[in-house]
Amino acid sequence: MIQLKKKGESINLTKKDTSSIGEILVNLNWNQKTSGGFFSKLLGPKNADLDLGCLYELKNGQKGCVQALGNAFGSLGGAPYIQLDHDDRTGASAGGENLRINGDRIRDIKRILVYTFIYEGAANWSEVDGVVTLTYKNGEDIVVKMDEHRNGKNMCAIAMIENVKDQTFNIKRLVEYHNGHEMMDRAYGWGMKWKPGRK
Secondary structure (H helix, E strand, O other): OEEOOOOOOEEEOOOOOOOOOOEEEEEEEOOOOOOOOHHHHHHOHHHOEEEEEEEEEEOOOOEEEEEOOOOEOEEOOOOOOEEEOOOOOOOOOOOOEEEEEEHHHHHHEEEEEEEEEEEEOOOOHHHOOOEEEEEOOOOOOEEEEOOOOOOOOOEEEEEEEEEEOOOEEEEEEEEEEEOOHHHHHHHHOOOOOOOOOOO
8 A cells, every 4th residue: 555645746557567556446434523612513514415426537638526416426337437436415425426547548538637526514524534556467566545534625635647658657646635626627728618517
């Protein structure tokens, strides 16, 4: 297991010989802590709904997002070659939420911004205890713990996945907080138009 602990720290995925990277699994797991007394339980994160998603940019210029909000679950076999498996609304799912990335289509993918956001409940990240783990066939698991907190902002950009010469992906730790999708989009230069969505 490799932990990316510092902001901006990065690593390339391992590739053996001429083999493809294969499927990449990005897992979000989170636990809703219940610390404190009556008011903490009343006002705390028990009603929080933490969602995993990503912005993507393909080599052909296509941009978009994959997330449960708006039922944009993506596709693994066709563009954008990224798919969200399900929506865990409670944090109780043992497997959490997973983004699957088709590493065999690396030549089509320019970059992916992995993020999570609190869809419902207070934006109290210190009580959520989020961990993102990237797994793939050729190398060690790569872990990013959401251990830097900016309570009050409902969006966290966790990691940037970027194409390296159509051969592998570079994974860079971000853990930067934003007020919503549009502000995060501006911070990383995606340039998409946003409107409110529901799920």
